Amino acid sequence: MTTAAVVYRSATGTTRQLAEEIGAHLRAKGVDATVRSVGDADPAALATADLVLLGCWTSGLFVIAQHPDEPWLAFVRDLPPLPNARVGLFTTYKLVTGSMFPRMRAALGGRTPHVDLELKVRGAHLTDAGRAALDRFAGVATETA
């Protein structure tokens, strides 16, 4: 069974809610997904996951200088190399994500050869497009209406 580790950093609960939706969606598709905060997750344990999804709320000054905040960066600094996992990033935002994903990718450095998903959600809930992107990322089938 495919395994997924969803790890989030949430300041107000919005990103946590999204992370839980992502985990629930993956489980519904037959993926063994765990959802933990950056405070609870063991960075070393991510080395064995097939899918790694790392999420953080978008911090910034209205429409400039968007960045992941310190608790997320601290967690990523402790991550081992993830050469075999498919790695995805997600964020919640209110206005724009701007430099959020570039900064998240930069923080990952050489731990992963590439990032396979960048998912941004305004608010806390997955959209249909977001679910479809997750399905492609996880290599599972998407239901069509």
Place this chain on the structure above:
Amino acid sequence: MPTSMNQVDEFLALKRIAVVGVSRNPKELSYTLWQELRQRRYDAIPVNPSTTEIDGVPCYPSVADIVPAVDGALIVTTAGVAEQVLEQCAAAAIRKVWLYGGLGGGATSDVTIRTADRLGLEAVSGLCPYMFLPGTPAFHVMHAWGKKLTGSYPKAG
């Protein structure tokens, strides 16, 4: 005596902290503050006599019940309840406490400050921990600026 920056730094350098008065409601400040500390890798232990767990984490009725003991206690109750919590902290040999202060006063009052002093506790009072956490959200940065403008931000020493 006003809280100094050293007292703030010393409290935030603790690893295992009781958070007294954590609500089960994720919209309450006490809950988000507890989660914030957990996400910053503090061993933050919830204390609330009304429940035995919050989000699957064991919750204790009193600081005296926590084993192993905590290094300090962040008190996010009303000032009335905080008086009793301070007595419990002293009895449990918890010397460092933080009397949350924010909108509406929180756990800080003249009485709780005097009680902490009488019990020989090292108390941070009238302040919100969010203001001092690295990379804290903008709202809390603005709160700190407001404190600096009014001269109520802790000074070095």
